[in-house]
Amino acid sequence: MSSISEMKWDVVVIGAGMAGLTASVYLARAGRKVLLLEKAVEPGGRAATKNIAGSWMNLGPHALYKTALGILQEVGVTPTGAMPKPNSLLIYKQPKGGDIALPLFQFLLGSFLKWSEKTQLIRFYAQMRKEDTSILQNVSLEKYLETRLPSPRVRNAVLALIRTSTYCSAPDLLSAGAAIVQLQHGQVLYVDGGWRTLVDPLKEQALAAGVTIRCGCPVRTITGNVPEMSVSLKDGVLLKAHQVLSTVGPKETLALLDPALQPEDAAIFEQLVPIQAACLDLVMTEMPNPKTTFAMGADYPWYFSNHSAIAKFSDNPKQMVVHVMKYLRPGEDSNSKQDEHELEQFLDLIQPRWRLHVVQRRFLPHLLVSHAVVDAASGGYAGRPGPVVKGRKGLFVAGDWVGAEGMLLGASLASAKSAAHCIINGKDHSKEGNSLGA
The missing domain is CATH 3.50.50.60 (FAD/NAD(P)-binding domain)
Known part of the structure; x- marks a missing residue:
């Protein structure tokens, strides 16, 4: 020294x-x-990435936006990995109680949405791709979506995608301009071996x-x-x-x-104001529903992803790394025990009997996602x-x-x-x- x-x-x-x-x-x-x-x-x-039970695990779910590749390559870093597949679930509350897990194709093509709601969604994405985000920086995401998506069900589906891309569960605070940029450049990689x-x-x-x-x-x-x-x-x-x-x-x-x-x-x-999340990180031997590799809460700030279905995190082909997360409200206290129980119930809904296949688990009640909304x-x-x-x-x-x-x-x-x-x-x-x- x-x-x-x-x-x-x-x-x-x-x-x-x-x-x-x-x-x-x-x-x-x-x-x-x-x-x-x-x-x-x-x-x-x-x-930082830790080796847990023979698998490389990030601190919560990490996705590398392809827009970051330019600077990484300038400094001599070329990541390997793969893009998540679109076979996801959306979780909605049912009018008479309980929850329903909708496959994305059923959400888009089935009878859950009315034709007018589907039209709203199609029109929104067509306009969003060419939106001038510079004039939306001081407009809240909540206000922006309310003026474009009258249907609460469609609005919540879009909010689920934006939570996933921004890690932020505060549409009343979040800049619409910044959020839309994230959607416009939404291609991500799950990096082989974790972010180490x-x-x-x-x-x-x-x-x-x-x-x-x-x-x-x-x-x-x-x-x-x-x-x-x-x-x-x-x-x-x-x-x-x-x-x-x-x-x-x-x-x-x-x-x-x-x-x-x-x-x-x-x-x-x-x-x-910092952004935090409650994360349940799991090393598992198998998934009860292997086709379900990704899920988002539409009416809940939830996220699930089997990262090992996309990228490689272990030399053991029988092990997989899974992340389950609740996006916490920035600036507000949360109940850690309640959050962990909520994430377990979320897994019960989409992966019944998941506990039978856990090799090791780690719960991070207040993981810092970003220093600022x-x-x-x-x-x-x-x-x-x-x-x-x-x-x-x-x-x-x-x-x-x-x-x-x-x-x-x-x-x-x-x-x-x-x-x-x-x-x-x-x-x-x-x-x-x-x-x-x-």
Whole structure:
């Protein structure tokens, strides 16, 4: 540790998740001397994958949007995997009580929907594909759908698809513009071997470019301004840097700053509301209903997917990785025991006797999905901070809560590239607020 404290780094990057690793590659390839710090014992953050009972399991269900492939390929990562198949179920409440699981073809072609409802759905998707999302950033998804889909049943089916693509169960908060972009670019991959197959080659690319990576190094404070900045670690080590890039969450970043940002500069960080989910992750030997590989709640914020039906997560052909999830309402408390019981009942409906085939289970009651809802009231993407931190010259941020582009991993990668380019091009204060400064 003393060797890294004896040097002055061009950039200290805090957080070795996907954003931190990606930004460090761009910076090092541009000739910057980069130190990448991670508080955990290994890189990856929320993209970490664990081997559980001989199967590789992500932290909850992960899907890689194909729109993220461009940046991954730029930094030398080419994922392998496959697209989910459209043989899904939609779960509706029945008027007289109980639930009904409708295969997608039956929902579209059967008698469940009236002809007028089918027409609504067809018209919506035809218009959605060419929608100008820039004018919908400050319109809530709830308001947008109510003006286009009078039928509650059709509206809930569309909401189920949007929950799956955004991981957000708050149509009254979520920007319609941001949500529709996710639907327009909705092709995803389930990645073979889990997301460690993204993290590991990213780490290799960073090391090959000359990045110094230190894990088990939690940060205590960030002080100073460009070109004299300091990062102190919780073990007392003091690091010197010209500039600092934080890829941890918004509130975590604010907590590291000494002195604190002025209230008017901190406000854009503080207003962000994280998205969480309750996840039941399973390693199983078989599925009672093997043809059911994907299901969504139309009247419930539920999700089910047998990821092993699409991609490879184990060398054991008799084992499969299954994820069941409840999208939690952002900003509200939830009952963990009730959520777990609800997910078990959901599985009882679509996979009866599933308990007989469980090898191992893991319940994550409050899994952090994203650090921020793309909030319509704040202007959609425009309500997120840009990579250049106003009020602290030399400090930059990246992550799924930063920048005017994308959600989830897409936002993380885009903001990581943007922040790196701002540093490389010397844009440490000329482009503040929400800018992508390429």
